[in-house]
Amino acid sequence: MNKDVIQTAADTLTGHYATPFGLKKYIHENSVVSRSPGRINLIGEHTDYNNGFVLPAAIDKAAYFVITPRFDNEIHLHAVDLNEEYVTSIDNLKKSTHASWPLYILGVIEQFLLAGAPLTGFDAALTADIPIGAGLSSSAAVECAVALALNELFGTGYDKFMLVKLSQKAENEYVGVQCGIMDQFASMFGKYNHVIRLDCRSLDYEYLPFDMEGIKILLLDTNVEHSLGSSEYNVRRRQCETGVAWIQRQVPEVKSLRDASIEMLDKYILHDDVLIYQRCKYVVEENNRLLAACKDLENSNIPAFGKKMFETHYGLSKLYEVSCPELDFLVAHVQDNPAVLGARMMGGGFGGCTINLVKEEAIECLVEQTSLAYKKSMGKELKAHIAKIETGSNILKRAGAKIDA
Secondary structure: OOHHHHHHHOOOOOOOOOOOHHHHHHOOOOOEEEEEEEEEEOOOOOOHHHOOEEOEEEEEEEEEEEEEEOOOOEEEEEEOOOOEEEEEEOOEOOOOOOOOHHHHHHHHHHHHHHOOOOOOOEEEEEEEOOOOOOOOOHHHHHHHHHHHHHHHHOOOOOOHHHHHHHHHHHHHHHHOOOOOOHHHHHHHHOOOOEEEEEEOOOOOEEEEEOOOOOEEEEEEEOOOOOOOHHHHHHHHHHHHHHHHHHHHOOOOOOOOHHHOOHHHHHHHOOOOOHHHHHHHHHHHHHHHHHHHHHHHHHOOOHHHHHHHHHHHHHHHHHHOOOOOHHHHHHHHHHOOOOOEEEEEEOOOOOOOEEEEEEEHHHHHHHHHHHHHHHHHHHOOOOEEEEEOEOOOOEEEEOOOOOOOO
16 A cells, blocks of 8 residues: 555545445544554564563554644543543543543543643543454553544653553553553554554664465454453563563563573573463463564564464463463364464453454355354354554544534
8 A cells, every 4th residue: 555645544534445435424524533453463462561572563543633623621532432421521531430432531531641741621432343352452442542642632751662651651540550661552553454562671663574475364253241351460570570580680680581590480480480480481482483473574484483483372371371261272273273373362462353364265164164163162253354554653644624514
């Protein structure tokens, strides 16, 4: 796709990224409309908050946010898909006690205020076509869409790095999930038909082309909400930090698991706590696996890349223990299928999706057979989504721009 076409579309309501019909009635001449996508992560799970490497990509499912200035300090939020409203004010950002969706918006607003941004009241509406609970980072998409819209409407002039950091802090400090930076970074910096090799310590990044000829990215949704995800996510983070602290007693220069080796884990952790050892071992191995997988992409060796995805799932399930029976079933079911090049659970865990690299001609048959087997074994319906790699967050309409009829 021509990048010029994408950039032109970013300033209009038509073109490559049309505003969803449900938002049209909320858009006025002085409104700003932003779009921010969900993400997949091909390999490199739970490594971001350990200062490691990740390999995400933005996808063709996104959150859309409309913001229109008011003449007072009130904030009126509307969730189009839920038909819910929430009202608060710039002067008193009270947290919602009945619904979670306002938190992701209010958290970003709070970060802008803490950064000294001159915000006033506004009306806003949110919609999204990202499956909720599927591990596609719908929360980060919302946060980035809000940050991009606030930045545009109030002329704060923050660059994309700043918007990513504000969005991440919103989730860490306001929502209370100690996520790393990958989700927000992928949403904001995604590039069409490319994955991002992101160093989560330095934030250096490189785009790698992902050769999708004859292959589709198939997401198989367990229909299990990862209700343990937030609490267990924070537990895993603390376990990794504990492992680092134990290594630091003997090797002070180790600041995170990014700096650790298997030999260090064997020497300084294994004999004290097997569970902490397993958590750390997965992270160290996953960082090494990701770097090797990037070489596979550079050599257009998708089968070798896919094999590493299966290895990642084993580590997540057996060492990091963030899988669930449904995720394990879906990966095991496709492991010996020659049409499936790679598969693993994706996201925080305890539910959500598996991500599968599947030969295009086999998609329909695979989904049908897997759905029947999943229903029989797990007693649940299986949802399937095909994801395309797309560009990252952008502005669809600027204040004062003509509204498309």
